Amino acid sequence: MDWYPLRLTTPVKQHVFGGRAIPDRLGRGGLPEGPVAETWEVSDVDGEGARIGNGALAGWTLRRLTLEHPAELVGRGWHGPRFPLLTKFIDGHRPLPVHLHPDDAAARGKEGEPNGKTEAWHILDAPPGATAYAGVHPGVDRARLRQALLGQDFASVLRRLPVRAGDTLYVPAGTLHRFGPDTLVYEIEQTSDLQQHAMRHRMEDGSPLDEAEWRANIEALLEEWQPEPRPEFHPGLRLPSPDGAEGRMLCAGPYFALERWRTRDAGTSAPLVRSFDTAVVLSNAGPAVTVAYGAGSEPLGRAETLLLPAALGRIEIHGPADVLLGYLPDLDRDVRTPLRAAGHDAAAIAALGEGLGRPGA
Incomplete structure (x- = not known):
């Protein structure tokens, strides 16, 4: 098969x-009228899976392609x-719900799903003064947390962190969190x-939950809550760049890594060249x-995404660029080595996420 950058259908929430x-x-085009909370740029979630929209594989589901051509x-x-990767643009015009996602063990044991969600x-x-909740204050136990959640008194138990454009927060599964209002996130x-x-309301339409359902939700949350993580926002770390582009490693862990790369005016700088042997989610x-590749090229508009199959191997990005690249990392080769x-x-590298603080890092 001649592989090429894949343009996917995008569920919109x-x-x-x-x-x-x-x-x-x-500047994303083609979106419906009314509020747009999330665009799922690459998704293989059950019931919300993407289809390939371009080239010889048009009409294939991402699930089928994953199962039939995993390598x-x-x-x-x-x-x-x-x-394995889900990526989104999210508009927290209003605050998101206070919520958490289960870890892998809870997802398998309590939900019957293959994995949970670190994000x-x-x-x-x-805007100036924006904040987010992430993790609980030291000393908050399950009883104290239940009391606060029932009273909707989130500020008494949750850590409030300043939010600045360009920073990144790695959120381990089981961590209570929320961002917004007026916060735009990848x-x-x-x-x-x-x-x-x-x-006490549904995030889909704001309709109220009855008392029994709301209390059941809180008990389910407490069962999957992890008290230890207290993540911090990070500006990322500069990456080596022989071609003059400006790159930063934004976060990294066992489930994903995310980089942001910028190039200057197209007339004065070389294209951004990337070689890879794992799938890359390229978002603009x-x-x-x-985006030029071996057999041709593909345009990538504002706030659009291409999925680059591992077998593609190499691309060039032409134009003054500001792009995000997400992928499954080899933590030693892709993260520790270039950052060293x-x-x-070692301490700065370990602060990017999980699994980076072992001896010798």
Whole structure:
């Protein structure tokens, strides 16, 4: 098969917390009228799976391609029941629900699903003074948390963190969290839509929950809550760049890594060249660019995404670029080694996510 950049169908969520920032501020076209809370750029979630929309594979589901061509699509001998990365643009025009996602063990044991959801937020835009909740204060136990959630007194138990454009937060599964209002985010995560939330209304349309359902939701949340994680926002770490592009490693862990790369004016700088042997989710955070590959090229408009199969191997990005690249990392080869080469110490690297703080890192 001659592989090429894949353009996918994009589920759109019009939840009550959304606004118009994705079309109006990011410039994404083709979206429906009304609030747009989330665009699922790459999704293999049950019931919300993407289809390939271009080229010889048009009409194939991402699930079918993952199952029939795992090495060529995902790479490195990978096998699994679903494509492993879920990516989204999210408009927290209003605050999101206070919620959490189960870890892998809870997803398998309590939900009958193959995995839970660790995620990371890269802040694209936020107003001065914006904050987010992430994790609980030290000393908060289950009884104290239950009391606060029943009283909707989130500030007494949850850590409030300042939010700034350009920063990233790695959120381990089981961590209570929320961002918004007026916060625009690019999110990368494990492929899962499992969550438990503490609100008295449905996030889809704002309709109220009855008392019994709301209390049952809180008990389910407490069963999957992990008290230990207290993540912090991080500006990312500079990556080596022989071609003059400006790159930063935004976050990394066992489930994903996320980088952001910028190039200057197309007339004065070389294209951004990337070689890879694992699937790459390429999302555009800036002006339109052209993605060149062995057999041709593909345009990538504002706030659009291409999925690059592992077998494609190499691309060039032409134009003044501002792009996000998410992938399944080899933590030593893809994260520790280039960051050490750029002069970063072990503590700075470990702060990017999970699994990076072992001896010798």
